[in-house]
Amino acid sequence: MSPIRVLALAGLAALLAPVRAHASPEPPVQPRLYPVGGRFSLAATVGISVFDTLTRTGTLELRAGWDFNEWLGLDASVTGALSGHTALADRIGQHLLQTPPAGTVDDLSDLWELKAMALAGVRLAPVYGKFNLGPDLPIRYQAYLWLGGGAAWLDRTSVVVCRNVTSREEGTCGDWLTESRVTPAVSVALGFRLFTGLHGAVVLELRSIVWKDDYLLGVDRAAAEAGNVTGHPAPSPGFTNTMLVQLGYAFIF
Amino acid sequence: MSVLGAIVLVTALGASPEPTPPPDPLTTSPNVQFRVLEPKPFPDALRHELTLQPFVPQVGSTFTTHWLSSFTYTFHATEWLGLRLQPFWVWHAARSRFSSELLSRVRQDAAAPSSVMLQWGVVAAPEWSPVRGKFAAFGGIVRYGLVIFAGAGVGSTEIELKIADSSGPATYGSTGLRMVATGGAGFRMQFGDRWTVRLEVQDLIHWGSVSRINGCDAADLQILDDQRAAGGITGSGVSGQCNARAFQGTASGGYDRSNDVGIAQAKVNEGGTDTLHVVGVYLGFGVQL
Numbered sequence: 001m002s003p004i005r006v007l008a009l010a011g012l013a014a015l016l017a018p019v020r021a022h023a024s025p026e027p028p029v030q031p032r033l034y035p036v037g038g039r040f041s042l043a044a045t046v047g048i049s050v051f052d053t054l055t056r057t058g059t060l061e062l063r064a065g066w067d068f069n070e071w072l073g074l075d076a077s078v079t080g081a082l083s084g085h086t087a088l089a090d091r092i093g094q095h096l097l098q099t100p101p102a103g104t105v106d107d108l109s110d111l112w113e114l115k116a117m118a119l120a121g122v123r124l125a126p127v128y129g130k131f132n133l134g135p136d137l138p139i140r141y142q143a144y145l146w147l148g149g150g151a152a153w154l155d156r157t158s159v160v161v162c163r164n165v166t167s168r169e170e171g172t173c174g175d176w177l178t179e180s181r182v183t184p185a186v187s188v189a190l191g192f193r194l195f196t197g198l199h200g201a202v203v204l205e206l207r208s209i210v211w212k213d214d215y216l217l218g219v220d221r222a223a224a225e226a227g228n229v230t231g232h233p234a235p236s237p238g239f240t241n242t243m244l245v246q247l248g249y250a251f252i253f
Numbered sequence: 254m255s256v257l258g259a260i261v262l263v264t265a266l267g268a269s270p271e272p273t274p275p276p277d278p279l280t281t282s283p284n285v286q287f288r289v290l291e292p293k294p295f296p297d298a299l300r301h302e303l304t305l306q307p308f309v310p311q312v313g314s315t316f317t318t319h320w321l322s323s324f325t326y327t328f329h330a331t332e333w334l335g336l337r338l339q340p341f342w343v344w345h346a347a348r349s350r351f352s353s354e355l356l357s358r359v360r361q362d363a364a365a366p367s368s369v370m371l372q373w374g375v376v377a378a379p380e381w382s383p384v385r386g387k388f389a390a391f392g393g394i395v396r397y398g399l400v401i402f403a404g405a406g407v408g409s410t411e412i413e414l415k416i417a418d419s420s421g422p423a424t425y426g427s428t429g430l431r432m433v434a435t436g437g438a439g440f441r442m443q444f445g446d447r448w449t450v451r452l453e454v455q456d457l458i459h460w461g462s463v464s465r466i467n468g469c470d471a472a473d474l475q476i477l478d479d480q481r482a483a484g485g486i487t488g489s490g491v492s493g494q495c496n497a498r499a500f501q502g503t504a505s506g507g508y509d510r511s512n513d514v515g516i517a518q519a520k521v522n523e524g525g526t527d528t529l530h531v532v533g534v535y536l537g538f539g540v541q542l
Contacts, residue, residue, distance in 0.1 A: 051313025053351055088315075096359050106358035110351075129388025131399070143388070160359060243313075 032128060034140050034195040036252060037069040043203055045248025054089040054159075055113050058082045059244060065123065073123040075146065083113035085157065093159030094171035101221035105160055107231070109213050110240045112154040112181075117209070119187050121148015139194055142201075146189035152211050155180050161216065161224045161231070177224070185211045193250060203248045213237040293385075295396070295446050297329040297541070304451055304539035309341075311533050316352040316363035317370045319531050320345040325451075325539075327380060335380040337402060339435075341457075346370035347423070348413055356416070365463040365520035366527035369410045369428050376435045376457070378404025397442045400453070408433040408459055412466065412520060414513040421506025424513055426466040426499065434458040439535070449539040460528040466517040469495035474518040481511045 042064055049057040063077035085093075089111070096105070125144035132138050161177035191205025216231030223230040306323040323341040330336060348356075352368070355361050362368075384399040410428045417423040439453025464470060469477065473495040480486045481500075488497030500514050 053315055092355065092359060092361060095361055105360075108354065108358060127388050129386055131384045131386030133384065 032070065032140075034198055034201075035070060036067040036073070036142070036193075039067050039252050041065040041067070041250045041252045043248055043250035045203055045205075045246040047207070047244040047246035049083075050243050050245055052086050054086055054092075054108060054110055055083055055242075056086050057114050057242060057244065059114070059117075059246070061246065061248070063248075063250075065250070067123075070128070071125050073125065073144075074120070075123055075148070076120040077118070079114075079117040079119070081114040081116060083115065083155075085111075085113075085159070089159050093162075093173065093176070096160060096221075097162060097165060097171040097173055098168065101225055104218045104220050104231075106217045106234075107158055107160040107215040107219060109215055109234075109238060111159065111215065112156045112211070112213065112240055114152060114209070114242060115155050115180075116153040117150060117185060119148050119150035119185070121146055121150075121187065125193075141195060142193040144189075144191050144193070146187070146191060146205070146207070149184065149186045151182055152185035152209065153180075153182050154211065156215075158216075160221070161219055162221075163224060163227055165225055181214070183211050185209055189246075191246075199252050201250045201252060203246070203250050205246050207244045207246055209242045209244065210239050213240045293332070295443055295541075296332065297335075298332050300329050301542045302327040302329065302335075302449060302539050303542070304449065304537040306451075306535040306537035309533040309535050311531050313530075313532055314349045314351075316349055316367050317529075318345075318347055318349045319343050319371060319533070321371075321533065323535060323537075325537065333382050335382070336377070337380050337404075338375070338377050339406075340373070340375040341371075342373045343371050346372065346411070348416065364525055364527065365412060365523045366461070366525050367529065369412050369431075369459070369461075369463065369527075369529060370425075371433070371457060371459065371531055372409040372411050372427075374406055374408025374433050374457070376404055376406030376408075376433055378402040378435060382441070395442055395444070397440050399438065400441050400451075401438045403434075403436040405432060405434045407431065408457070410459065412463060414466075414516045414520075415508065421504055421508040424504050424508065424510065426513065426517055427468070427496075428463055429465060429468070431459045431461055437535075443541075447541050449541060451535065451537040451539060453535045453537070455533055455535050457531040457533070458528065459531075460526065462524065462526045463520050465494070466521055467496045467499040468492075469497070469517070469521075471518070471521050473497075474514060474521060477511075477514045478518055481514055486511050486514070 045061045047059040047061065059079050059081045061077050061079040063075055065073050065075040067073040123144045123146050125142045127143035130138050130140045156179045158177040162173035162175065163177060164173065164175035166172045166174040187207060187209045189205045189207035191203060193201040193203055195201045214237050215234050217234050219231035304325040306325065309321045309323055311319040321341050321343040323339055325337050325339040327335045327337040352363055380400050380402040382398040382400050387394050387396045407430050410431050411425045412428050413423050414426050415424040435455060435457050437453050437455030439451055442450045469491060473491040476490050477486050477497060477500055486497060486501050491497055500510050502510055504510055
């Protein structure tokens with residue numbers, strides 16, 4: 001390369017360098033106002049189920065957590081739940097009872113109701129940010145993905161197997177088949193911790209809880225109404241997914 | 254002054270230390286908070302944004318399920334307020350798994366007004382961005398805004414007549430145009446000056462009864478049923494809105510469409526109304542012009 005070309009390139013570089021420096025300045029980096037690494041937390045949340053079809057659920061959860069660093073934590077929780085049939089599930093059972101008990105029917109899936117749950121899982125929080133709620137209230141938050149599992153205590157009330165029909169015309173039953181079991185559950189959640197200070201945060205999350213379903217096929221309604229055991233377990237019952245929206249508060253020590 | 258003297262003078266001036274500014278007395282006041290205001294690097298006002306949401310699944314469906322695609326044009330009138338126009342097209346609408354289960358297991362079907370499905374439509378809505386922020390993720394900074402919108406439009410609807418079975422696929426009848434209300438919220442992330450990614454949850458709400466199928470009301474369907482019993486549907490004597498041709502001929506699989514008349518008649522005679530929600534998760538990719 002000729003010396004003139006080298007000089008020309010050097011001059012061009014000298015001209016461009018300061019322009020680029022002004023065009024894209026390095027953004028200022030502010031240290032986290034609310035670091036959580038190495039800290040213990042206790043949280044309480046209340047939740048309600050969303051997208052209900054046959055069952056509805058309300059929950060109260062107590063959660064203990066430990067943050068290994070700013071983006072990875074571990075949580076363990078216990079949950080109590082109030083749950084029951086939706087109006088749609090009750091209507092299905094009522095309409096079925098109003099028809100004569102001829103032949104066999106299959107029970108419906110996704111009828112297990114959550115009563116209690118114990119979960120443990122990891123919390124991955126790669127996002128830390130802030131937004132302004134009005135002109136004078138900056139909110140710092142963490143967004144996280146939660147993955148874990150545990151055990152769920154479930155109850156089930158059938159809408160097909162009635163062992164005591166009290167009124168055929170009105171479609172009322174005095175003794176629906178009820179069952180209880182404890183089963184493994186897997187849970188995934190997407191949530192936010194909205195910091196209110198160094199020692200507290202509002203918790204808002206969308207949680208999915210999945211467990212294996214279990215129900216009867218080939219139920220002879222006449223036999224069931226006579227008090228006999230009828231039907232056989234579904235060979236491939238699939239899984240039930242319950243979605244909860246949870247809101248609570250975490251104390252961070 | 255010689256050139257050398259000038260250089261020495263300039264060097265001496267450049268090397269001299271800058272005077273230290275006097276301390277601001279406000280910094281010690283407990284009542285004053287200092288905030289650094291950073292101008293928005295990518296202003297939105299008076300710009301146009303085009304967003305494609307190619308695969309939108311419905312979540313939380315009860316009796317019907319929808320998959321749709323949507324295209325959203327947004328005019329950002331100010332930094333905080335925009336107007337969006339959103340046509341959508343439902344490319345898969347069908348009976349939900351729950352509804353099929355209900356039919357096959359306990360031989361119960363959803364009421365006709367609860368089974369109406371969207372086909373296509375267009376909604377317009379003002380869009381408000383009350384919250385803006387930025388977050389650090391994976392070593393970078395992403396700017397985002399929370400958007401909230403609500404509006405209305407129209408949509409074309411249909412209802413399933415024959416269910417899919419061994420004689421062929423399901424058949425559908427038009428239940429006409431309906432008003433569609435919409436509301437939603439989500440996040441709009443901005444990458445550079447032009448590119449945006451939106452993640453929104455949007456509800457398309459429609460309501461009403463099933464009083465006409467393929468434009469035919471109960472009286473029209475009775476005439477068509479009588480014609481069918483007499484040998485074949487001719488379409489004579491029905492109202493101008495009634496599309497009798499929709500009940501003529503055969504569907505795929507050789508299914509005789511005239512069999513749909515009786516099903517349509519039963520659905521129209523059911524009566525009742527319902528309000529239906531199509532809640533979808535809209536992941537969109539956009540460009541700002």
